[in-house]
Structure formats: structure tokens, C-alpha cells
């Protein structure tokens with residue numbers, strides 16, 4: 062709790078505190094300066110404010126017995142038994158975290174006809190896979206999935222639970238965290254383990270403009286979600302040694318008020334504004350037939366193609382694929398611009414992208430002012446070279462697996 | 463069909479900066495506004511009302527001035543509004559926020575459907591909707607991209623997953639969180655503003671109005687997560703120019719893509 066020492070408050074201090082609080086929580090109340098519900102307990106007023114004005118009073122809370130909670134669990138994200146790769150990345154992270162506290166690593170697998178697929182998880186070094194395999198769990202519907210998850214937590218008592226921040230994970234994890242009234246930290250980009258089993262979670266907020274370090278010190282289990290491609294997947298191990306445990310669940314836990322009426326594969330959307338990776342072509346690409354290599358590159362990278370306005374005018378592209386002031390604004394994790402000069406009207410639509418790689422043969426092209434990686438060279442040589450490298454790399458990977 | 467829409471007041475811009483020296487957030491000209499994602503939730507409720515009738519109630523937890531966004535929702539066509547405000551709500555994380563909202567919603571009680579936005583632009587967790595549903599003991603569906611049918615005791619929606627679209631029929635009462643672009647939000651109407659001025663009252667609720675008045679369940683006390691520190695992201699806006707033979711350049715792009723995990 063925060064305590065304000067009213068007797069020391071002056072007009073100046075009031076102003077100073079109001080200036081410090083990033084959430085505008087200080088208000089003038091009947092009893093002088095007060096802290097409103099806008100307060101996020103960032104404690105900046107305590108640390109950065111004038112000494113002795115705002116104090117933080119630690120409250121003694123009932124604490125959990127952390128020794129009773131053991132193990133780091135990864136929730137297995139999958140569609141029809143096809144395991145989402147974020148699961149392996151989380152297993153890799155869980156193994157590193159578990160070393161510090163000497164905990165086992167578990168996987169929780171909920172679905173229908175999945176038991177034989179659980180072996181796959183053992184190949185990544187999981188100590189035990191807990192499987193809830195029931196026909197009622199064929200589709201992701203919230204109540205039975207939450208009930209299975211709850212059952213697992215009550216029986217196994219894991220200390221930490223990592224969930225992939227997929228649409229499914231982001232719907233399931235908060236539901237189950239609320240059931241246990243415990244902490245869930247969203248979209249973590251850094252995870253560290255303390256020796257007392259507290260998980261240190263760092264995440265971006267305010268659209269990535271600030272980072273917050275968050276802990277759940279008084280509750281177990283502690284939950285977090287992590288996006289795909291944040292951590293590295295571990296190597297497969299030759300001799301898997303873990304166990305697969307089939308779990309029981311009461312029939313009444315499997316009922317739902319939700320009926321799944323149909324599932325369809327998504328069509329490739331024309332909207333590029335949500336794309337993670339974009340290959341953008343400009344007038345440096347001379348003819349329509351050259352677009353084949355651009356499309357090939359995009360396909361290899363799982364990217365969407367887009368373009369500058371002049372290429373819309375040639376009719377090579379659907380107008381929804383134009384980036385820029387009079388087109389779409391995009392903020393992908395990666396954009397590769399190919400033969401684009403970087404006019405302000407184009408840049409306006411993409412300059413906040415996470416990584417910009419620009420390929421242009423003119424060293425003075427303005428695109429290089431906003432690119433993180435500027436590649437000075439001829440696209441007609443670089444792109445085919447890149448394509449064959451990716452294909453070669455792919456075949457090497459396949460040969461190893 | 464009575465609907466409750468959860469809306470939140472957020473800073474007017476997300477381009478807040480943390481001063482790396484002092485760790486203090488610089489907030490120049492930050493004004494508060496309605497979380498933009500909540501406009502889609504409001505519009506969904508208004509569209510449903512146009513077809514099925516009933517009343518729409520908006521609800522927010524926040525400081526007293528969060529009442530501004532409730533008024534804004536009135537100007538869009540919402541019928542009634544609640545502000546859950548109490549000093550004891552300060553420092554709430556998702557669990558405490560959702561629990562507080564669920565207590566407020568229990569107080570309002572008469573509802574068939576609750577609609578939340580996809581996420582906020584400040585806390586940005588997208589967790590409040592599912593947690594509110596859990597505290598109310600009702601089913602929820604997140605990432606709703608389309609309302610397909612509204613029956614007497616169920617609603618059929620299209621849920622947006624990464625690779626699939628799923629059609630689900632959910633028994634009422636239930637909670638949905640809606641995608642941005644589910645409908646185009648209307649602008650607040652000047653006519654409604656004139657009509658509602660002085661006529662519509664905000665309802666304020668605090669802990670003492672709730673059935674659970676145990677302070678341990680609200681605000682910082684009721685929050686299992688603690689923010690230990692806030693700091694600026696590392697600015698690794700490296701800038702690297704590469705020249706050389708085309709063969710070299712292809713190779714360099716290739717390694718870059720591997721290093722950054724795009725392959």
C-alpha cells in the first residue's frame with residue numbers, strides 16, 4: 062500500500078509528484094493529495110519523488126508453500142494433433158529454467174487421438190507428458206479444456222506453466238489463471254528463474270514502447286504466455302527417456318455450452334496489414350514475368366508480397382497490396398524491399414517495421430535512410446542467388462532430420 | 463437481448479518514452495481516450511441491438527475521470543453506464559481488474575451477452591475478457607470475427623484462429639471478445655450528445671456496493687502479479703550497409719535471415 066505523508070506536502074511537491082506519475086494517478090481529494098484507481102503500483106513516486114513523501118508499506122500476505130509446487134509445464138499447442146512449433150521452443154526454455162531449480166519439465170497435452178503423438182515431445186527432452194485424450198476434446202472449446210487443465214494442476218502441482226501466445230493459448234491461459242486466482246504475464250520476451258522458483262518475466266507493453274519486469278511471488282502456479290519465434294527450439298535427442306501418463310477425467314468435466322458447427326481452413330487474405338513478413342517490390346523490377354522470382358522468394362519465406370504505387374498502376378498487383386500513404390500501413394517483423402527508391406509516401410506506410418532489409422543498386426536511394434540493412438547491388442543477381450541458398454539450406458535441414 | 467460492453471480508458475498515445483537515466487516515463491501531452499479496440503465491441507453491441515432490441519450497458523473500472531468514456535459510449539447509442547471506482551482498486555493486475563468487473567456485472571445482473579475488446583493499447587494483455595467470464599462462470603469465445611446468428615438462447619459466431627475459422631454456437635449468457643474490424647465503429651453523434659446531456663447519469667460503484675466487500679480481493683492486494691520495474695526497450699536500431707559481389711550479398715542476406723529466425 063502507498064502512504065502519502067500529507068503534512069509534508071507543498072504545492073511544489075504536489076506538482077512534482079503529478080509530473081512523475083506516468084498514469085496520472087495523483088488527484089486532489091477531500092483529504093489533500095490522493096492516489097486514485099489509475100495507480101499501477103509502479104512505485105516511481107516512491108523511488109523518484111522527493112524523499113519521505115510517498116511511502117510503500119509492505120503488507121504481510123499469506124504465502125504459498127513453494128516447496129509443494131514442483132516442475133515446469135509446457136502446454137502443448139496443437140491443431141488436430143499437429144503440434145505447433147512454439148511448443149518446442151517453450152520446452153527448450155523450460156529445460157534451461159528447470160536446471161536452476163532442479164525441477165522436472167512436463168508437457169500437458171489435451172485433445173482427441175493424441176496419445177501416440179506424445180512420443181514426439183519426449184524427443185525434445187520432456188521428463189513426463191500428461192495426456193488428456195477424450196473424444197469430447199476433439200475441438201478447442203473452453204470449458205472442458207479448462208477443466209482438464211485444472212485437473213492437471215490439482216494433481217501434479219507444477220510451479221510454472223508456459224503457454225504459447227497463439228489465439229488458443231491466449232484464450233485458455235487467462236481462463237485457467239483466473240480459476241486459480243494466480244498471475245499470468247502476457248507475451249513475455251525474457252524469462253529467468255530465481256533459486257526460490259519465482260519466475261522473472263519481462264514483457265513489452267504500450268505497443269512495445271516500454272518493458273515491464275513482472276513476478277508472481279505469492280501464488281502458484283505462475284503462468285506466462287510467449288509468442289512464437291521468441292525462443293529457440295532445442296535439438297532433438299537420440300534417446301528419449303521420459304514417460305507418457307494417461308490422465309482420467311470425470312465425464313461431467315467434459316460437457317460444454319459451446320457447439321462447434323464447422324471449421325474451415327483460412328484462405329490467404331489479401332490484407333497485408335497483419336502480415337509478419339513482407340516482400341515488397343518496386344519499379345526496379347522491370348517486367349511482370351520477373352515477378353515470378355519475387356513470388357518464389359515470398360513463398361520460401363512464408364511471406365506476403367506487396368508493392369509500391371507504380372506497380373499497382375501497371376496492373377501487376379491488386380490495389381490492396383499497395384504499401385504507403387495512399388495504400389496500407391504495415392508493421393511486419395521483417396520487410397525486404399526490392400528495387401524500391403523509398404519515397405516518403407512509401408516510407409510512411411512501412412517505416413515502423415521491426416527489421417527492414419533494402420535491396421537497391423543506387424547507394425543514394427532514400428530507402429537506405431530507413432533500412433536497418435542496406436544491400437547495395439543488382440536485384441537480378443542477388444534474388445536468384447538468395448533463392449538457391451534458401452533451397453539448398455532447406456534440403457540440408459531435411460537431410461539431417 | 464441485453465448486452466454489457468467492457469471499455470477502458472487508456473493514454474491517448476502509446477508513444478510514451480522512458481527516460482533511460484531516471485526511469486521515469488515521459489508523458490508529454492498524453493491525454494486519455496477510449497481504448498480503440500473497445501469501439502469495435504461497442505459497435506458490435508449496437509449492431510445487435512438494431513436487430514434484436516434490448517438495452518446496452520457500458521462498464522469501466524478506473525479513476526472517476528474514466529466516466530468520460532462512458533459518456534462517449536452514450537453518444538454512440540449506449541443506454542446506461544457504470545464506473546467502478548475506488549481507491550482500493552489501485553494497482554490492479556488482470557486478475558484483480560477482472561474480478562472487480564465481474565462483481566460490477568453481478569450487480570448489474572440483467573444481461574445475456576458481454577462483449578470485450580480484443581486487447582488494450584496500454585497493458586496490452588488481451589486477458590481481461592476470458593478472466594471476467596471465468597469469474598462469472600459463463601462460457602467465452604475470444605477472437606470473434608463475425609456474428610453469424612443471434613438466437614433466443616444461443617449466439618453463433620465465427621472465431622478467428624491462426625490457420626482456421628471456426629463456427630461456434632454458444633449458449634447465453636456468454637462473453638465474447640471481438641476482433642478489430644468486426645464492424646466499422648460509428649462516430650459519436652452530436653445529436654445524441656445534445657439529447658443525453660444532463661439527462662443521462664453515470665452510475666458509480668465502489669467496494670461497498672459489491673457482494674464481496676473483502677478488500678483483499680481488489681487492487682494491489684488482489685493482484686498476484688507485481689511489476690518490479692519498468693524500463694525502456696533496448697534500441698538496437700542498428701544500421702548496416704552491405705556492398706560486395708552479388709554472391710556475397712546473397713550469402714549475407716541468407717545468414718541474416720537465419721540469424722533473425724525468419725527461416
Ligand SMILES: Cc1cc2nc3c(=O)[nH]c(=O)nc-3n(C[C@H](O)[C@H](O)[C@H](O)COP(=O)(O)OP(=O)(O)OC[C@H]3O[C@@H](n4cnc5c(N)ncnc54)[C@H](O)[C@@H]3O)c2cc1C
Pocket residue numbers: 342343344345346368369370371372383384385386387388389399400401402403404405406407410420421422423426438439440441
Ligand atoms: C499524393 C501521393 C501519394 C502517394 N502514395 C504512394 C503510396 O501510398 N505508395 C507508394 O508506393 N507510392 C506512393 N506515391 C508515389 C511515390 O511518390 C513514388 O513515386 C513511388 O513510391 C516510387 O515507387 P518505386 O520505389 O517502386 O519506384 P522508383 O522511385 O522508380 O524506384 C525504383 C528503384 O529501383 C532501383 N533499381 C532499379 N533497377 C534496379 C536493380 N536492377 N537492382 C536494384 N535496384 C534497382 C532504383 O535505383 C530506384 O531506386 C504517392 C505519390 C503522391 C504524389
Ligand SMILES: Cc1cc2nc3c(=O)[nH]c(=O)nc-3n(C[C@H](O)[C@H](O)[C@H](O)COP(=O)(O)OP(=O)(O)OC[C@H]3O[C@@H](n4cnc5c(N)ncnc54)[C@H](O)[C@@H]3O)c2cc1C
Pocket residue numbers: 101244245246247264265266267271272273275467468469470471497499500503521522523524554555556557559563577578579580581582584585586587588589590591687
Ligand atoms: C506495463 C504494464 C504491463 C502489464 N502486464 C501485465 C501482465 O502481464 N499481467 C497482468 O495480469 N497484468 C499486467 N498489467 C496490468 C494490466 O494492464 C491491468 O490490470 C489492466 O487493468 C488490464 O489489463 P489490459 O489493459 O491488458 O486489458 P486487456 O486484457 O488487454 O483488455 C481486453 C478487454 O478487456 C476490457 N477491459 C480491460 N480493462 C478494463 C477496465 N479497466 N474496465 C473495463 N473493461 C476493461 C476491454 O473490453 C478490453 O478491450 C500490466 C500493466 C502495465 C502498465
Ligand code: SF4
Pocket residue numbers: 081082083084085086087096099100101102103104105106107
Ligand atoms: S505507484 Fe506509480 S502509478 Fe501509483 S501513484 Fe506512484 S507513480 Fe503513480
